[in-house]
Amino acid sequence: MSATKIGSNQVESSVPRHAAAVPYPWPFDGDLRRQNTALVVIDMQTDFCGKGGYIDLLGYDISLTRACIEPIGRVLSTFRSRGMAVFHTREGHRPDLADLPENKRWRSRRAPSGVGIGDRGPCGRVLVRGEPGWEIIPELAPRSGEAIVDKPGKGSFCATDFELLLRLRGIRNLVLVGITTDVCVHTTMREANDRGFECIVLRDCCAATDPRNHDAALVMVTMQEGVFGAVSDSRALLEALP
Amino acid sequence: MARTIVKAEPDPIDIELDRTAVVMIDMQRDFLLPGGFGEALGNDVSRLNAAVGPCAKLLEAARAKGMLVVHTREGHRPDMTDAPKAKVERGAPTMRIGAEGPMGRILIRGEAGHDIVADLAPKAGEPVVDKPGKGAFYATDLQSILQNKGIENLIVCGVTTEVCVHTTVREANDRGYRCIVPGDCCASYFPEFHDVGLRMIKAQGGIFGWVSDSKRVLEALS
Numbered sequence: 001m002s003a004t005k006i007g008s009n010q011v012e013s014s015v016p017r018h019a020a021a022v023p024y025p026w027p028f029d030g031d032l033r034r035q036n037t038a039l040v041v042i043d044m045q046t047d048f049c050g051k052g053g054y055i056d057l058l059g060y061d062i063s064l065t066r067a068c069i070e071p072i073g074r075v076l077s078t079f080r081s082r083g084m085a086v087f088h089t090r091e092g093h094r095p096d097l098a099d100l101p102e103n104k105r106w107r108s109r110r111a112p113s114g115v116g117i118g119d120r121g122p123c124g125r126v127l128v129r130g131e132p133g134w135e136i137i138p139e140l141a142p143r144s145g146e147a148i149v150d151k152p153g154k155g156s157f158c159a160t161d162f163e164l165l166l167r168l169r170g171i172r173n174l175v176l177v178g179i180t181t182d183v184c185v186h187t188t189m190r191e192a193n194d195r196g197f198e199c200i201v202l203r204d205c206c207a208a209t210d211p212r213n214h215d216a217a218l219v220m221v222t223m224q225e226g227v228f229g230a231v232s233d234s235r236a237l238l239e240a241l242p
Numbered sequence: 243m244a245r246t247i248v249k250a251e252p253d254p255i256d257i258e259l260d261r262t263a264v265v266m267i268d269m270q271r272d273f274l275l276p277g278g279f280g281e282a283l284g285n286d287v288s289r290l291n292a293a294v295g296p297c298a299k300l301l302e303a304a305r306a307k308g309m310l311v312v313h314t315r316e317g318h319r320p321d322m323t324d325a326p327k328a329k330v331e332r333g334a335p336t337m338r339i340g341a342e343g344p345m346g347r348i349l350i351r352g353e354a355g356h357d358i359v360a361d362l363a364p365k366a367g368e369p370v371v372d373k374p375g376k377g378a379f380y381a382t383d384l385q386s387i388l389q390n391k392g393i394e395n396l397i398v399c400g401v402t403t404e405v406c407v408h409t410t411v412r413e414a415n416d417r418g419y420r421c422i423v424p425g426d427c428c429a430s431y432f433p434e435f436h437d438v439g440l441r442m443i444k445a446q447g448g449i450f451g452w453v454s455d456s457k458r459v460l461e462a463l464s
Contacts, residue, residue: 098369098387147323152386159383161324161374168326 019200019240021232023222027173027198034242038085038171039075042156042178042185042206044140045090047133049179052122054133057113060209065179069139071204071234072177076140078238085169086146089156091184092127092134093117099152099159155187163195173198175237177205182213189221189228199229202237244307248422248462250454251444255395255422259463263310263393266297267378267400267407269362270315271345272355274401279343279355283333285431290401293429294361296456297399300427301362303463310391311368314378316406317349317356324374324381377409385417395420397459398451399427404439411443411450421451424459 016030026032047054049065056062079086093100097118108126109116117126123133129150142148149162156162166174174197176185185206189199201221208214221228244259272279274290281287304311318325322340330339339349346353351372364370371384378384388396396419398411407428411421423443430436444453 094369096367096369098390099383101386101390145321147319147321152383159386161381164326164374164381165323168323 017240017242019232020236021200021230023226024230026200026230026232029198032173032240032242034082034084036170037173037175037241038087038166038169039079039175039177040156040188041072041076041086041088041140042176042188043089043091043180044069044072044136044178045092045134046123046137047127048091050123050133050137052133054108054117054121054126055209057115057121057126058111058209059113064209064211065207068177068179068205068207069137071202072140075175075177075202075205075234075238078241079175080143082241084241085171086142087149087162087165088136088140088142088146089149089151089162089178089184089188090129090134090136091151091154092129092131093152095125095128095130097128153187154184155191156184157188157191157195166197171197174200176201179207180213181206181208182210182217183208186217186220186228193228200232200237201229202232202234204233246462248452248454249458250422250452252448252452255420255452257395257420257422257462259307259309261392262395262397263312263388263391264300264304264397264399265378265410266301266311266313266358266362267398267410268314268316268402269294269297269358269400270317270356271359272343272348274359275345275355277344279337279345279348280431282344283337287431289431289433290429293399293401293427294359296424296426298361300397300399300424300456300459303460304397305365307463310393311365312384312387313358313362313364313368313370314382314384314400314406314410315351315356315358315370315372316374316376317351317353317372318374320347320350320352322350375409376406377413378406379410379413379417388419393419395422397422397424399424401428402430402436403428404430404432404435408439408442408450415450422454422459423451424454424456426455426457 017032018025115121124131149160151160192199218231221231247254247256345355371382373382425440440453443450
């Protein structure tokens with residue numbers, strides 16, 4: 001049994017440590033340490049859970065996507081207090097929309113409001129970097145030292161430096177939270193899984209615009225003995241966290 | 243759709259202007275200006291400056307044709323979480339990435355030395371791609387932008403020929419883009435590397451792309 005030094009005077013034992021999860025105790029090998037585990041808070045932006053944001057304009061009930069704010073806040077403060085890595089992502093586009101695919105814009109403009117990505121809404125230009133609606137909500141605002149990854153797509157690895165940041169920091173385990181479960185959380189989980197990261201998604205810390213999609217997306221993770229990783233909740237993860 | 247033929251080696255290349263972008267690599271103050279990081283390392287920056295005039299002419303012609311122009315900058319986040327240790331720890335400690343250099347912290351985004359020289363400053367609507375590595379495709383959104391704009395061909399200019407230009411051309415070539423490198427729009431601190439770098443691109447029937455020069459590209463755009 002080896003021991004890993006953390007900081008100047010703490011020693012972290014490599015005794016296997018798991019969080020209760022479905023379909024297997026996570027992580028697979030019990031290598032759950034402060035240094036190799038990161039929290040990834042996905043797209044907690046006004047556009048996805050705030051009044052006048054994109055999701056609100058699309059006519060969805062934002063109380064659904066807001067329900068995970070409080071549980072995420074608890075997990076976030078634990079990661080912070082333990083000095084563990086925290087990453088935030090934001091979906092959004094360059095102001096000139098050079099990174100916005102034509103079909104993504106076209107589809108977004110079919111909303112009843114007619115306000116699509118790049119158009120001006122109550123919270124500024126929808127999903128455009130630098131606009132109020134694109135900012136992370138104040139309850140979960142990033143702190144200094146927490147990397148923010150700006151992504152033009154659903155997945156956090158596509159067209160970003162996210163993987164580079166994770167590799168350089170020595171991260172192997174990812175705790176995924178945020179919105180929405182079936183879209184950006186799932187895409188990120190799939191990308192991460194294919195790259196060899198060990199992922200867990202916390203059911204009470206994510207949400208979808210349709211609860212059926214939230215449920216189905218979580219079931220999908222657990223198929224085939226955990227095809228994309230494992231599913232748990234904030235309580236079980238926090239109990240296991242070193 | 244406007245088509246043109248650019249005279250180049252190993253062969254002339256037929257391009258649609260709507261599907262062709264100019265990629266201006268790392269024409270940053272720290273690499274080019276006297277008193278910058280490049281010169282502080284003992285390099286002769288006049289060699290790099292020789293490419294500025296031809297690049298400016300090529301940019302002007304590309305803009306007049308309404309072609310997509312993309313600029314890249316090599317550099318890192320201020321907290322350097324995207325800077326590999328192996329990259330940072332090379333060279334004398336006072337001249338490392340993140341150290342206070344002649345024009346701000348060396349190769350750090352937001353610092354004066356990291357920005358593009360005035361003669362080649364990006365115009366509104368021209369994407370600027372910040373890259374942490376040598377290649378412009380690695381850990382960036384360049385490919386998304388090129389795809390969205392329907393780009394198939396790249397005219398790759400900038401510095402230095404054998405490092406960031408070459409890496410970007412190789413990445414682009416593997417991704418299916420046809421690359422034209424106008425030799426006088428690129429430069430290196432080491433003239434022999436510049437020359438051999440260009441030869442490598444056009445060897446074996448154009449294994450990485452086509453080599454031309456600003457005069458012949460301007461002819462094709464006129």
